[in-house]
Amino acid sequence: MLDEIRISNYRCFKKFEIAPLSKVNLFIGSNNAGKTAALEGIELLARGPDPSVILDVLSRRKEYAVDYSEISEQFGYDHRGLFYGRMPRIGDMFEISSSDRKNLTCKLELLGDEEEEHYRAKLFKPDAKMGWSEGPYVEPLGLRMVSEDYSERIEVRLPLTERFQFRGRGDFGRSRVRYLGTSLFDDLIISILWDELALTPREDQTIEVLRIIEPEVLRVAVLGGQSRRNGVYVLLSDGGQRIPLGSMGEGIRRLFAMALAIGNTPRGGVLLIDEIDTGLHHSVMRRMWELVIESAIRYNFQIFATTHSLDCLLALSRIVAERDDYCAQTMVHRLDRFQTHSTVFHGHELSYAIDKELEIR
Amino acid sequence: MSADKSLKDKPPKDHLNQMLVEGNNDVHAIGALLAEHDIKWSKTKWMPYIKDMGSDEELVQGIPVAVNASYKRLAFVIDADISCSNRWSQIKKKLESEGIQVSSSPDPNGTVIERIVGKKTNESVYGLCRTTQRWGCWNHFCRCL
Numbered sequence: 001m002l003d004e005i006r007i008s009n010y011r012c013f014k015k016f017e018i019a020p021l022s023k024v025n026l027f028i029g030s031n032n033a034g035k036t037a038a039l040e041g042i043e044l045l046a047r048g049p050d051p052s053v054i055l056d057v058l059s060r061r062k063e064y065a066v067d068y069s070e071i072s073e074q075f076g077y078d079h080r081g082l083f084y085g086r087m088p089r090i091g092d093m094f095e096i097s098s099s100d101r102k103n104l105t106c107k108l109e110l111l112g113d114e115e116e117e118h119y120r121a122k123l124f125k126p127d128a129k130m131g132w133s134e135g136p137y138v139e140p141l142g143l144r145m146v147s148e149d150y151s152e153r154i155e156v157r158l159p160l161t162e163r164f165q166f167r168g169r170g171d172f173g174r175s176r177v178r179y180l181g182t183s184l185f186d187d188l189i190i191s192i193l194w195d196e197l198a199l200t201p202r203e204d205q206t207i208e209v210l211r212i213i214e215p216e217v218l219r220v221a222v223l224g225g226q227s228r229r230n231g232v233y234v235l236l237s238d239g240g241q242r243i244p245l246g247s248m249g250e251g252i253r254r255l256f257a258m259a260l261a262i263g264n265t266p267r268g269g270v271l272l273i274d275e276i277d278t279g280l281h282h283s284v285m286r287r288m289w290e291l292v293i294e295s296a297i298r299y300n301f302q303i304f305a306t307t308h309s310l311d312c313l314l315a316l317s318r319i320v321a322e323r324d325d326y327c328a329q330t331m332v333h334r335l336d337r338f339q340t341h342s343t344v345f346h347g348h349e350l351s352y353a354i355d356k357e358l359e360i361r
Numbered sequence: 362m363s364a365d366k367s368l369k370d371k372p373p374k375d376h377l378n379q380m381l382v383e384g385n386n387d388v389h390a391i392g393a394l395l396a397e398h399d400i401k402w403s404k405t406k407w408m409p410y411i412k413d414m415g416s417d418e419e420l421v422q423g424i425p426v427a428v429n430a431s432y433k434r435l436a437f438v439i440d441a442d443i444s445c446s447n448r449w450s451q452i453k454k455k456l457e458s459e460g461i462q463v464s465s466s467p468d469p470n471g472t473v474i475e476r477i478v479g480k481k482t483n484e485s486v487y488g489l490c491r492t493t494q495r496w497g498c499w500n501h502f503c504r505c506l
Contacts, residue, residue, distance in 0.1 A: 334431070349426045356414055356423060358430040359375055 001302050002098045002270070005045065009084045010094040011037035012337040019099075019341065022331040023296050026276075026316060027306045027342075028361045029335040035306040038335055039179070039272045042304055045096045045104050046177045046270045049147035051158035054106070057082070060181050079108070079141065103148040109157070110141060176269040178261040182278055185257050187230040193260040194222040194232075202263040205295070209259035210234065212287045213252045220245075220256075232256060254279035255288070262295045269301045276305040277312040285315030293319070293326050308361070317354035320347040327351075334360060372402045372410045377433040380409035383417045383440060391438060409436055421448075424455035 004019030012034045018027075027035045040057050047053040055077065058064075063078045080086045083094055093107035143158045185193065197203045203220075210217045216236040223242075224230035232245040232253075245253055258273065265271040280288060296303045307313065313332070320327040327347035334343040345353060345360060353360045371392065372378065382388055388411045395401075395408065402408045414420040417440060427435060441448040449467045456463050463472060 334429075343429045345426065345429065352423055353426050353430065356419075356426075357374065357412070358379075358423075358427055359432065360426070360430050 001268075002042065002046070002100070002102075004099050005038070005042055006095075006097045007038070007041045008095045009092070010041055010096060011082060011084065013037060013041075014084050015340055016335075016337070017341040018333055018335070020331070020344070021302070023302055023329040024293050024326075024331070025302070025304045026313075026330075026332045027304065027335055028308070028313070028332060030361075031308075032337070033335045034337045035335055036274055039274055039304055039306060041096045042270060043177055043179055043272055044106075045098060045102055047175055048104065048149065049145040049154045049156045050175070051145065051156055054079075054082075054143060054145070054158055056179070060183075079143065082106070083108070105146045107144045107146075108141065109144050176266055177272065178265045178269065179272045179274075180257055180261040181274045184253055185260065187224075190232060190257075190260065191222055191224065191230045193264045197260070197263045205291075206256070206259040206263050209255055209262070209291055210252060212284050212291070213255060214248060250279040251281065251284070255284075258288075258292075262292065265295075265299065265301045267300045271296070271301055271303045273303070273305040275307060277307050277309040282311035282315070285309075285312055286319055289316050289319050293329065297325070297329060310361070313350070313361070314354055317351045321351040321355075332360070372408055374410055376410040377431075378409040378436075379430075379432050379434075380411045380436040380438060381414050381420055381423075381427060382411055382438045383414060383420055385413045387411075387438060388413050409434065421451050421455060424452065425459050428456065428459050428461060 001021070001023065003021050004017065005021065006015075006017050007013045008015045012032065016034070016038075018038060027038055029035055043057070044053055058077045058079065061081070063081050080088055082088075083092055088108050090108055090110055093105050095103070095105045097103040141159070145156050145158060147154045197206055207217060207220055210220065214234075214236070216238050217234050218237050219235040221233050221235075221242070222230050223233050233242040234245055234248070235242050245256060258276075261271060261273065276288075276292075277285065292303060292305075295301075316330065316332075320330050330347040330350070332345040332350050334345070336343070343360075350360075352358075380391065382391055392411055400408055414423060420437065420439060424437065427437075437452070439448060439452065446466070453463050453465070461474060461476070463474065
């Protein structure tokens with residue numbers, strides 16, 4: 001379990017520490033305080049020297065480089081936002097580490113042609129789920145990722161230019177980290193995640209999550225067949241028809257995505273949920289937290305979530321006030337990029353602040 | 362002077378300036394005294410939202426949480442009728458647990474601490490009224506805040 005995170009020179013953080021960490025961690029703070037950046041930092045550290053993590057991070061924020069000087073638009077990745085100050089020069093690096101001797105550094109470098117070809121072959125060997133896109137030549141910038149975990153040191157390089165644009169979900173199924181952003185999973189990911197859960201005890205748990213909003217849900221299936229357009233369908237107890245989950249509203253689709261992420265987070269893994277309250281009515285927040293915390297304890301994974309919502313904090317505070325075991329596993333961190341460390345509220349302090357209407361966000 | 366007059370134009374509940382007091386009586390008494398000293402609510406001036414914390418013990422216990430809350434200016438008004446030095450040492454201990462250093466004894470006019478955190482300046486006013494038994498003491502105290 002990560003017990004602290006130190007981030008330097010990454011996105012809005014010049015130097016920042018989030019500590020101590022618990023099993024359930026909620027990040028709060030104003031807009032642009034660095035909550036999502038902190039989640040990304042944890043993802044980068046926990047996934048290690050995996051080149052696809054950088055591309056996931058850049059893709060989620062739609063950080064694509066566009067060069068309008070060419071006749072046709074040229075898309076690569078705009079890596080500048082990864083670095084503090086957004087003006088990185090060759091040789092600059094960011095670093096993320098924890099006290100348990102885990103460390104990840106990413107250094108911006110120019111790659112030589114030969115080196116490009118070597119790492120292209122080594123890292124991005126196409127298979128059924130991956131693809132390549134070849135494009136016009138651009139400056140061969142790359143990130144050298146060095147990961148140290150105990151005595152093991154792994155180094156990889158990630159080209160950032162268009163000719164190495166990476167498509168696919170290379171190791172999504174094998175990663176120990178699950179990230180649920182503000183947008184829902186795409187069909188391919190849903191299909192992969194559902195396959196992992198189907199006919200296991202965690203399938204029942206996933207259906208239980210959907211019943212928070214719709215108690216009539218009996219069964220769930222991901223259907224697609226030859227159309228290659230996977231869709232999630234549910235069977236309700238009050239009728240014989242299978243109904244597309246999408247027809248039941250944004251909240252239940254969001255909960256399904258959350259349930260898939262929870263159900264697919266392996267023991268000892270890390271679950272990251274950005275804006276955990278998205279699409280949820282205040283009346284279901286409490287039940288949502290119960291399931292999240294209970295799952296984290298039962299399956300022994302660590303969760304990091306963000307929110308702006310007072311309803312979300314209120315629900316968490318009520319549940320930790322009632323359950324000592326949940327209280328002991330919960331921490332709230334307020335992030336402020338102008339500080340050097342997070343402001344920590346333990347479970348009982350959260351309850352006090354909410355009870356006394358103290359504004360901690 | 363009336364409580365109604367002071368509370369009519371009070372700041373919003375989520376105002377960045379907050380004054381934490383022991384009980385509901387203090388909300389009205391201090392609100393009235395601030396009004397009497399012409400400290401009125403405006404968006405730019407130091408007029409806090411006055412918050413009832415339930416009791417003196419609850420207020421003191423909650424100091425570590427309160428000083429970490431998202432306020433620009435924070436004040437505590439804590440009665441010390443019985444033992445000023447004991448009360449101050451309680452408060453001092455709580456503040457020091459959050460890395461805030463204060464003097465070994467309270468300033469009779471109220472203790473003001475400014476914390477500069479990053480680009481933000483947080484100013485905390487820790488007021489300890491020595492006695493409420495003497496005529497005019499509260500008046501003097503509120504003027505100092």
